[in-house]
Amino acid sequence: MSSFRFDLLVLLVFSIHFSPALSDLVISKLDRRIDLTSQIVRVTLTLKVENRGTDPVSEVSLTFPEHQANNLALLAAVSTEGKGKTRGAATNLPIKIKQPDDSPPSLIWYAASLPKELGKGESLNIDVLAVFTHVLRPFPEKITQAESQLFLFQDSAHFTSPYNVKVQSLTVKLPSESVESYTKLENTKFSGSEIKYGPYEKLAAFSYSPVIVHFPSNKPFVVAKELVREIEISHWGNVQVTEHYNIIHGGARSTGEFSRLDFQARPHVRGASAVRNLIAMLPPRAHSIYYRDAIGNISTSNIYADSSKTLVEIEPRYPMFGGWKTCFTIGYGLPLQDYLFQLGGTRFLNITFGSPMNDVLVENLTLKVVLPEGSRDISVSVPFPVKQSQETTFSHLDIAGRPTVVVEKVNVVPEHNQYFQVHYKFSNLSLLTEPLMLICGFFSLFVACIIYMHADFTISKSSASYIAKLQWDEVQGTIQQLQDIINRCLLIHDKLEASLRELSRTGDIQACKAVRKSADTLLKDFSKESKPLLAILQSSPQAAHILPKVEELVVKERDLQEKIMLKHTMVVDSYEKKSGGRDIENRVASVQQKISVLKQEVDDLLEFIEDI
Amino acid sequence: MFYAGDAVPGNGVSPQNDVLKTDKKEDTLKERPSRKNKKKEKETIEKPSVKSKSEKKPLVLPVEASFFALFLTVLLGGFYVVHSVWAAAEAYSAPSIVLTSHSHDGLHVFDDFREAYAWLSHNTEVDDKVASWWDYGYQTTAMANRTVIVDNNTWNNTHIATVGTAMSSPEKAAWEIFNSLDVKYVLVVFGGLVGYPSDDINKFLWMVRIGGGVFPHIKEPDYLRDGQYRIDSQATPTMLNSLMYKLSYFRFVETDGGKGYDRVRRTEIGKKHFKLTHFEEVFTTHHWMVRIYKLKPQKNRIRGKTKKSKSKTSFTTTPRSGTTKKNPWH
Numbered sequence: 001m002s003s004f005r006f007d008l009l010v011l012l013v014f015s016i017h018f019s020p021a022l023s024d025l026v027i028s029k030l031d032r033r034i035d036l037t038s039q040i041v042r043v044t045l046t047l048k049v050e051n052r053g054t055d056p057v058s059e060v061s062l063t064f065p066e067h068q069a070n071n072l073a074l075l076a077a078v079s080t081e082g083k084g085k086t087r088g089a090a091t092n093l094p095i096k097i098k099q100p101d102d103s104p105p106s107l108i109w110y111a112a113s114l115p116k117e118l119g120k121g122e123s124l125n126i127d128v129l130a131v132f133t134h135v136l137r138p139f140p141e142k143i144t145q146a147e148s149q150l151f152l153f154q155d156s157a158h159f160t161s162p163y164n165v166k167v168q169s170l171t172v173k174l175p176s177e178s179v180e181s182y183t184k185l186e187n188t189k190f191s192g193s194e195i196k197y198g199p200y201e202k203l204a205a206f207s208y209s210p211v212i213v214h215f216p217s218n219k220p221f222v223v224a225k226e227l228v229r230e231i232e233i234s235h236w237g238n239v240q241v242t243e244h245y246n247i248i249h250g251g252a253r254s255t256g257e258f259s260r261l262d263f264q265a266r267p268h269v270r271g272a273s274a275v276r277n278l279i280a281m282l283p284p285r286a287h288s289i290y291y292r293d294a295i296g297n298i299s300t301s302n303i304y305a306d307s308s309k310t311l312v313e314i315e316p317r318y319p320m321f322g323g324w325k326t327c328f329t330i331g332y333g334l335p336l337q338d339y340l341f342q343l344g345g346t347r348f349l350n351i352t353f354g355s356p357m358n359d360v361l362v363e364n365l366t367l368k369v370v371l372p373e374g375s376r377d378i379s380v381s382v383p384f385p386v387k388q389s390q391e392t393t394f395s396h397l398d399i400a401g402r403p404t405v406v407v408e409k410v411n412v413v414p415e416h417n418q419y420f421q422v423h424y425k426f427s428n429l430s431l432l433t434e435p436l437m438l439i440c441g442f443f444s445l446f447v448a449c450i451i452y453m454h455a456d457f458t459i460s461k462s463s464a465s466y467i468a469k470l471q472w473d474e475v476q477g478t479i480q481q482l483q484d485i486i487n488r489c490l491l492i493h494d495k496l497e498a499s500l501r502e503l504s505r506t507g508d509i510q511a512c513k514a515v516r517k518s519a520d521t522l523l524k525d526f527s528k529e530s531k532p533l534l535a536i537l538q539s540s541p542q543a544a545h546i547l548p549k550v551e552e553l554v555v556k557e558r559d560l561q562e563k564i565m566l567k568h569t570m571v572v573d574s575y576e577k578k579s580g581g582r583d584i585e586n587r588v589a590s591v592q593q594k595i596s597v598l599k600q601e602v603d604d605l606l607e608f609i610e611d612i
Numbered sequence: 613m614f615y616a617g618d619a620v621p622g623n624g625v626s627p628q629n630d631v632l633k634t635d636k637k638e639d640t641l642k643e644r645p646s647r648k649n650k651k652k653e654k655e656t657i658e659k660p661s662v663k664s665k666s667e668k669k670p671l672v673l674p675v676e677a678s679f680f681a682l683f684l685t686v687l688l689g690g691f692y693v694v695h696s697v698w699a700a701a702e703a704y705s706a707p708s709i710v711l712t713s714h715s716h717d718g719l720h721v722f723d724d725f726r727e728a729y730a731w732l733s734h735n736t737e738v739d740d741k742v743a744s745w746w747d748y749g750y751q752t753t754a755m756a757n758r759t760v761i762v763d764n765n766t767w768n769n770t771h772i773a774t775v776g777t778a779m780s781s782p783e784k785a786a787w788e789i790f791n792s793l794d795v796k797y798v799l800v801v802f803g804g805l806v807g808y809p810s811d812d813i814n815k816f817l818w819m820v821r822i823g824g825g826v827f828p829h830i831k832e833p834d835y836l837r838d839g840q841y842r843i844d845s846q847a848t849p850t851m852l853n854s855l856m857y858k859l860s861y862f863r864f865v866e867t868d869g870g871k872g873y874d875r876v877r878r879t880e881i882g883k884k885h886f887k888l889t890h891f892e893e894v895f896t897t898h899h900w901m902v903r904i905y906k907l908k909p910q911k912n913r914i915r916g917k918t919k920k921s922k923s924k925t926s927f928t929t930t931p932r933s934g935t936t937k938k939n940p941w942h
Contacts (some may be wrong), residue, residue: 191806256892256894256906257892257893258893258894258895258896259863259896260895260896260898260900261863261866261867261896265866293730294729294733295726295729295755296726297926298723299721299723300723317723317726317727317730317731318727318730318895318897318898319730323735324731324734324735325734325735326730326734327734498827
């Protein structure tokens with residue numbers, strides 16, 4: 001406040017002492033309209049400039065006090081030729097800050113360059129739009145749930161212009177039809193929801209008359225402290241937009257107590273200024289819209305889609321009162337053909353800059369446009385001044401990363417939601433890098449598997465241990481075969497025994513003899529087979545420790561064979577001679593004993609060999 | 613292995629054996645041809661059946677019936693998938709933090725817990741401590757990102773008993789306990805408006821018992837009427853004065869026009885109109901399921917009248933050290 005007063009003083013002093021070098025131009029009519037209906041204050045000036053001097057003038061200066069200029073988000077000027085019915089086309093005037101050397105620092109000068117010079121005696125109509133943020137001060141600063149917000153707005157009834165103004169007027173539009181207090185100067189009228197100051201005539205340059213309006217406003221004051229907007233382009237047909245909001249209620253702060261009962265029972269009395277929902281206007285054909293925050297999906301949202309827009313109404317998890325914050329993320333996909341175009345050899349993305357939400361003031365907007373990998377010659381054209389930089393984002397199947405353009409702006413208002421372009425070059429062949437990479441990856445994996453299966457990874461084929469191993473395997477195989485043969489011989493012995501039992505039951509000698517004959521031939525075959533195997537074993541050096549046992553086994557087995565055959569013949573003969581059972585047993589007994597002993601030994605040897 | 617010669621018994625038995633053997637011989641003589649015949653018959657029987665098998669494959673069902681059966685099997689498989697998905701979606705996917713109910717106008721979602729935790733995480737200072745019953749400790753730590761006094765680990769029974777005592781004590785004593793723990797916010801879960809049965813009033817008996825187990829001035833019979841915990845007009849005055857009762861039912865009676873009908877306990881509450889002196893309500897969620905209160909700061913000045921009475925009581929409090937109504941934290 002004290003700096004404000006100081007500025008006023010300086011301004012008054014300045015207005016007296018500043019030499020009227022710019023007094024060639026005279027503003028014949030100035031109408032100012034200040035719109036206080038939302039948190040963003042919009043000032044529209046309609047001025048008619050006349051060149052009373054002799055030299056042609058190429059630019060028109062606008063001045064704002066420093067405290068206002070710091071909060072100036074947007075300044076635009078449009079000039080129209082002619083007056084009344086013969087109005088010509090409107091042309092935008094480029095505006096830049098042009099501070100003359102002898103101006104005090106508390107006054108900021110903006111120069112709007114005219115399309116063609118204004119000659120002597122000519123006049124021009126100019127429409128100026130100035131958008132200010134954070135100029136409404138809540139007063140009282142802390143309110144309870146039941147009170148309504150009151151704001152303080154300070155400005156000057158006379159527009160601080162470097163030129164003399166013949167006639168000027170000011171209209172202040174309030175959000176509702178009630179006002180707490182306002183400065184009453186001459187020619188002040190309050191009707192409906194508008195306060196009219198003026199008309200004031202023949203005012204000198206830099207005249208200033210402070211005006212304070214104290215009014216109630218329960219419009220939602222949604223301020224996004226930080227908005228990070230990521231636009232990712234995929235040439236496979238989708239533009240994915242992800243927006244991270246960090247929102248605070250920018251009105252009068254709440255004292256702390258919140259009664260849900262009061263809020264639900266009488267919402268418009270208790271909690272009139274609360275933010276209950278936010279409305280976002282997304283472009284048409286937006287799909288896959290999600291709304292979540294750090295702890296999960298938020299289900300209180302509605303989507304109304306039609307052919308011209310997609311209206312998303314989202315409710316934060318809790319209604320927001322003054323000073324309350326919340327954070328959430330909104331994401332949606334857009335079809336690529338609506339936003340990506342080709343111009344000559346370059347492609348460009350044409351998409352809106354700001355937040356799609358209605359009436360949200362963004363204090364820090366960071367916009368990231370992620371272009372596909374392989375994009376070159378990137379340039380951004382935004383219709384208003386921004387801060388640009390480049391970085392790299394790594395995403396799926398990226399090798400070098402995707403080039404990302406980062407655009408930052410402070411104090412973004414809904415008027416900034418214009419289209420901007422990002423130009424880049426991308427060859428059509430680069431589109432194939434990702435599928436080719438995947439194909440090569442899988443291909444090399446399969447080829448490697450094939451090679452691995454067919455390759456021989458033995459380190460050396462002529463080392464002694466390798467040869468020894470091979471020989472030992474051979475020996476084991478041979479022993480296995482011998483074992484098989486001996487087992488089969490034992491089976492035949494069992495058959496012979498069985499035939500003897502049959503004989504004892506049936507007395508069929510012929511059958512028994514036949515069995516013996518077949519057994520005989522088989523046993524002879526087996527002994528033939530075992531001979532080469534034994535030869536191998538004898539020749540192999542590895543089998544040296546096994547060989548005596550094996551030979552013993554073979555010998556014993558042969559013995560057993562002979563004994564069994566002997567017994568068999570004896571029994572058969574005695575049956576032929578029809579001798580008694582006891583005789584048979586007596587004769588066979590001795591042989592039988594030897595047989596049983598031999599059998600035991602053979603079994604032991606077999607077990608021993610198996611253990612090896 | 614049985615040897616024909618080995619198992620022969622002594623001589624006495626042998627003539628019988630001979631007889632048996634001869635009998636057996638005769639029998640087997642007769643049997644053997646019959647057995648041979650049987651074998652032959654078996655072989656002949658097997659051969660024609662094998663032949664029939666090789667000639668014609670057995671069709672158990674006619675073609676149309678089998679197609680119909682296949683179609684029904686596919687239908688069964690499809691229905692099984694549908695049923696499994698439905699069962700998983702309805703019966704097995706009930707996260708206890710988001711509750712849903714089917715009403716006549718669609719699905720109603722009760723996301724009160726996350727609403728409260730989000731509010732805590734964004735609208736309180738980073739160092740603020742939240743006191744609640746230990747069931748909500750981990751959720752508060754993870755989602756609200758605030759320090760809690762007791763959480764689901766439940767390793768410190770005395771600390772849990774402290775919180776339980778605070779919840780069971782009258783407002784001033786509870787304020788003293790929470791203030792000594794540097795607590796800023798107290799969180800209670802209340803299901804009486806919507807009928808959510810796992811709320812803190814139903815868990816209150818544990819707060820009393822655990823608190824009473826460590827601090828002897830909390831006696832469970834003080835809260836019981838006829839052996840039951842009640843919150844209606846028959847409740848004990850200790851119960852109606854406890855912090856848990858007051859924080860749960862603060863201004864609850866104004867929601868349904870003066871009756872104060874608790875949908876979980878199915879009765880009207882006992883104490884309907886009361887004010888909080890040491891706590892203020894800072895947040896209640898949409899369905900009143902989570903209620904958050906802030907500890908009011910101590911008054912700077914004590915009025916002159918109570919100064920004199922305080923000096924009087926300072927003499928009288930010291931001999932009263934034996935009584936049990938004292939605050940254990942002094």
